[in-house]
Amino acid sequence: xxxxxxxxxxxxxxxxxxxxxxxxxxxxxxxxxxxxxxxxxxxxxxxxxxxxxxxxxxxxxxxxxxxxxxxxxxxxxxxxxxxxxxxxxxxxxxxxxxxxxxxxxxxxxxxxxxxxxxxxxxxxxxxxxxxxxxxxxxxxxxxxxxxxxxxxxxxxxxxxxxxxxxxxxxxxxxxxxxxxxxxxxxxxxxxxxxxxxxxxxxxxxxxxxxxxxxxxxxxxxxxxxxxxxxxxxxxxxxxxxxxxxxxxxxxxxxx
Numbered sequence: 001x002x003x004x005x006x007x008x009x010x011x012x013x014x015x016x017x018x019x020x021x022x023x024x025x026x027x028x029x030x031x032x033x034x035x036x037x038x039x040x041x042x043x044x045x046x047x048x049x050x051x052x053x054x055x056x057x058x059x060x061x062x063x064x065x066x067x068x069x070x071x072x073x074x075x076x077x078x079x080x081x082x083x084x085x086x087x088x089x090x091x092x093x094x095x096x097x098x099x100x101x102x103x104x105x106x107x108x109x110x111x112x113x114x115x116x117x118x119x120x121x122x123x124x125x126x127x128x129x130x131x132x133x134x135x136x137x138x139x140x141x142x143x144x145x146x147x148x149x150x151x152x153x154x155x156x157x158x159x160x161x162x163x164x165x166x167x168x169x170x171x172x173x174x175x176x177x178x179x180x181x182x183x184x185x186x187x188x189x190x191x192x193x194x195x196x197x198x199x200x201x202x203x204x205x206x207x208x209x210x211x212x213x214x215x216x217x218x219x220x221x222x223x224x225x226x227x228x229x230x231x232x233x234x235x236x237x238x239x240x241x242x243x244x245x246x247x248x249x250x251x252x253x254x255x
Contacts, residue, residue, distance in 0.1 A: 013102070062189075063196055068248030069184045071239060076177055077200045079140055079236025082229050083173060084201075085208030086146065086166070093150070093222050094159055104156055108163040115167035123172025132180040133245050139173035140237040147230040151223050184248035208232060 010016040064070050091109075094100040127135040142165065149162060178197075185193040208229065215225035 060196070063193060066184070066186075066248065066251055068243050068245065068251065069181070069193070071243045072181060072184065072248070073196060073200050075236045075239035075243065076181070076197070077203055077236075078232050078239065079136075079143070079173075080177070080201055081203060081208040082143060082147075082232030082236065083170065084205070085212055085229055085232070086143070086226070087170075088209060089212055089222070089226065090163075090166075093226060097222055098153065098156065098159060100156055100159060104159070108160055111160070112163055112167040112170070115164060116171035119168035120171030120175045122168065123176055126172075127176050127179070131245065132176050132183075133240065133243065135176050136173060136180065136240060137237055139169045139176075140233045140240070142169045143173075144230045144233045144237075147227055147233070151227040180245065184245065184252050186252045 008016065010019065063073075091105050094105050094108075095102075123135050123139065126138065146162060146166060149158075153159060153162060181194070181197055182190060211228060211232075212222070212225045215228045216222045219225065
């Protein structure tokens with residue numbers, strides 16, 4: 001719609017972009033209706049008011065007792081930081097280093113949305129056949145290679161090919177990570193522990209982009225910076241290798 005804004009009757013791409021936000025809101029509303037209609041309502045549970053900082057501190061003290069779960073969280077912190085940073089800076093890299101236009105970049109991002117789901121299904125099957133841990137390790141190896149390939153990327157065709165690879169491993173790495181974490185979290189405390197999982201994911205908005213910005217500033221080029229992001233996948237994968245999934249699952253069952 002943005003690419004073909006004038007044939008569609010918009011005065012410029014800015015107007016088409018604003019209309020796109022409106023369509024996005026309507027999309028969310030439309031697909032929320034089944035949830036509002038079909039999910040049963042539950043009565044709110046009255047609980048005593050607690051100090052949120054004290055609650056988080058107690059939860060942190062508890063979660064570190066689960067060695068493998070805690071190791072996985074640290075690994076996830078690093079490799080998810082790399083994943084989210086690659087996604088966040090891809091448009092800037094394509095525009096400033098490759099000189100690609102907005103239409104090409106948006107088209108590639110749209111392709112990624114369509115390929116992410118089959119990628120998640122593919123790696124889901126690999127996780128069942130081998131293991132969730134090995135499937136994630138495979139994704140991290142591919143993400144490391146993506147950083148190396150992006151360092152030498154020169155044209156739009158390579159950008160599209162790299163986007164297709166990222167799409168296939170993006171959905172798989174995220175879905176399997178959540179599944180693996182859930183399998184090692186005690187069932188009665190899964191919501192509490194998933195809070196730490198979410199906090200770990202939020203750190204992706206800090207460390208990765210900061211590293212990318214610092215290296216870009218020091219080197220004068222984002223190419224060296226995007227190569228540096230491979231360190232996040234290497235560190236995350238190295239820590240993940242130390243996670244004993246079966247021991248972590250057994251520890252969760254014993255809770």
